Structures are given as structure tokens and as C-alpha cells.
Amino acid sequence: MYTNKHIITYNTPGDCFTILLLLLLLLLLLLLLLLLLLLLLLLLLLLLLLLLLLLLLLLLLLLLLLLLLLLLLLLQQQQLLLLLLLLLLLLLLLLLLLLLLLLLLLLLLLLLLLLLLLLPLLLLLLLLLLLLLLLLLLLLLLLLLLLLIIIIIII
Numbered sequence: 001m002y003t004n005k006h007i008i009t010y011n012t013p014g015d016c017f018t019i020l021l022l023l024l025l026l027l028l029l030l031l032l033l034l035l036l037l038l039l040l041l042l043l044l045l046l047l048l049l050l051l052l053l054l055l056l057l058l059l060l061l062l063l064l065l066l067l068l069l070l071l072l073l074l075l076q077q078q079q080l081l082l083l084l085l086l087l088l089l090l091l092l093l094l095l096l097l098l099l100l101l102l103l104l105l106l107l108l109l110l111l112l113l114l115l116l117l118l119l120p121l122l123l124l125l126l127l128l129l130l131l132l133l134l135l136l137l138l139l140l141l142l143l144l145l146l147l148l149i150i151i152i153i154i155i
Contacts (some may be wrong), residue, residue: 017122017134017137017138020134021134021135021138022130024127024134025131027127028124028128031120031123031124032100032124032129034120035117035120035121035124035132038113038116038117038120039117041113042110042113042114042117044112045106045109045113046110048106049103049106049107049110052099052102052103052106055099055105056096056099056103059092059095059096061097062092062094063089063092063093066085066088066089066092067089069085069090070085070086071081084089097139106110109142
């Protein structure tokens with residue numbers, strides 16, 4: 001009686017291909033995960049940018065109101081209130097400047113993130129192409145093996 005447990009199996013090129021394909025798939029999944037994380041970060045940065053723009057708009061509106069008040073006080077000749085209002089205006093302008101700098105920094109960060117996002121996409125495309133080529137090669141090897149078996153059967 002001959003059983004399967006007596007058969008010793010060796011590493012065949014098919015096994016190597018399977019391992020290589022599994023490794024490529026794992027790398028592909030890791031790249032997809034990285035891409036999703038970058039997209040999430042991008043969305044968060046865009047949301048932050050939107051909030052900062054809204055804040056900027058509100059500050060500009062406040063600045064306009066303060067300027068109108070300043071004009072009114074100038075017309076009424078009240079020195080103390082005028083000085084207080086000028087200080088407030090100065091503070092508001094400094095805040096606006098800070099906000100604009102923050103917006104600029106955020107935009108630069110977004111640009112960098114977009115560049116980083118495009119790089120994995122290209123890498124992902126290359127990996128997909130490589131995976132496709134490996135599958136094609138495996139298919140060709142199987143067809144060759146099938147052809148060989150058919151030739152042996154015919155002979």
C-alpha cells in the first residue's frame with residue numbers, strides 16, 4: 001500500500017511564484033493603507049484650511065466694523081476711546097497676519113501631502129503592472145506545461 005505521506009515534496013518554481021505573489025499583494029495592501037491614511041490626513045487639512053478661512057473672514061468683518069467705529073469716534077473727537085480702538089485695531093491686524101501665515105503654512109503642507117500622495121499612486125500602478133506581468137508569466141508557464149503534457153500523451 002502506497003500512501004501520500006511517503007511522497008517528499010520539493011520547492012517548485014510554482015511555490016516561489018506563489019510566495020512572490022503573496023508578498024506583492026501584501027505590499028500592495030500596505031501601499032493602499034498608506035494611501036488611505038494620506039487621504040484622511042489631506043481631508044483633515046482641508047477641513048482645517050476651511051475653518052481658518054472662515055476665521056479670517058470673521059476677523060476681516062470685525063476689522064471693518066472697528067474701522068467704522070473709528071471713523072465715528074474721529075467725527076465725535078473722543079480721545080480715550082479712540083486710543084483704545086486703535087490698540088484693538090492693531091491687535092486685530094496682528095491676529096490677521098498670524099492667521100495668514102498659518103494659512104500659508106497649511107497650504108504648503110497640503111501641497112507637500114499632495115506630492116506624497118501622487119508618489120504612492122505611481123508606485124501602486126507599477127506594482128499592479130508587475131503583479132499583472134507575473135500572473136501572465138505564471139499563466140504562460142501553465143499553458144506550456146499543459147502543452148507539454150498533451151504532447152507527451154500524444155506520443
